[in-house]
Amino acid sequence: MKTTAALSAAAVLVLTACGVEDDQDTEFNGQTEEVATPTVEQESPEPEENGNGEEGEQPDVELPPGGAERLGDDDIDPEEQGEFIADGNFSDEGEVLGLDQLGPEHEPIEVYAAPPEGPGPHEDLEVAAELSADDQVMLAGREIYAAYADGIWVEVQLADGYGWIDAGGLEGFAID
Numbered sequence: 001m002k003t004t005a006a007l008s009a010a011a012v013l014v015l016t017a018c019g020v021e022d023d024q025d026t027e028f029n030g031q032t033e034e035v036a037t038p039t040v041e042q043e044s045p046e047p048e049e050n051g052n053g054e055e056g057e058q059p060d061v062e063l064p065p066g067g068a069e070r071l072g073d074d075d076i077d078p079e080e081q082g083e084f085i086a087d088g089n090f091s092d093e094g095e096v097l098g099l100d101q102l103g104p105e106h107e108p109i110e111v112y113a114a115p116p117e118g119p120g121p122h123e124d125l126e127v128a129a130e131l132s133a134d135d136q137v138m139l140a141g142r143e144i145y146a147a148y149a150d151g152i153w154v155e156v157q158l159a160d161g162y163g164w165i166d167a168g169g170l171e172g173f174a175i176d
Contacts, residue, residue: 061096061136066129067161068113070140080117082144082153090154090167093141098171099131108132111163115144115153128163143167 073084085091099109108130116122131137137156144153152167167173 061138063138063157063159064129064131064135065159066111067158067163068126068128070155070162071114073142076115076144077117078147080147081115082146085143085145085152088143088152089172090139090143090152090170091141092139095139096136097139098136099133099169100171100173106133109165109169111137111156111158111165113163115146115164117147119146119148128161129158131165131169137165137170 076082076084078084090097110122110127111129111131112122113126113128116125137158140155140157140162142155146153153164154167154170156163156165
């Protein structure tokens with residue numbers, strides 16, 4: 001009897017040392033002993049980062065350098081900068097696009113930190129990046145129709161943040 005009780009006590013000590021919780025009492029030969037039940041702790045999976053500080057899948061393309069902090073919807077003035085377009089041509093967040101109609105003789109396309117206020121030129125805006133013909137950008141899922149007859153501005157993701165580009169500079173732009 002002492003051997004069985006000693007083995008039971010040893011088993012409880014081993015299970016306790018292994019990080020199990022005691023949550024049951026069992027009667028053994030007229031004596032009540034605690035029986036340990038193992039607990040399983042699951043770690044939540046670590047979210048992947050896409051290289052830009054955002055959760056999600058890794059992009060298959062190296063995004064060009066540059067970018068600014070992402071503006072909230074409330075930071076965009078519909079009267080001065082434009083109204084958001086629901087389900088527009090460039091609203092497929094995460095889609096990677098190249099640049100359209102650029103060649104070695106063309107100047108780089110400027111990506112602005114915010115959509116412009118009023119018609120161009122936009123020399124007073126913060127430039128978040130300059131893109132060349134070989135660059136590709138990732139769509140950020142928002143676009144606006146400019147408040148003035150200045151076109152459509154598309155939010156894109158770059159290696160270091162976000163920016164806004166005239167839709168005419170993106171692959172697949174077509175005038176309706």
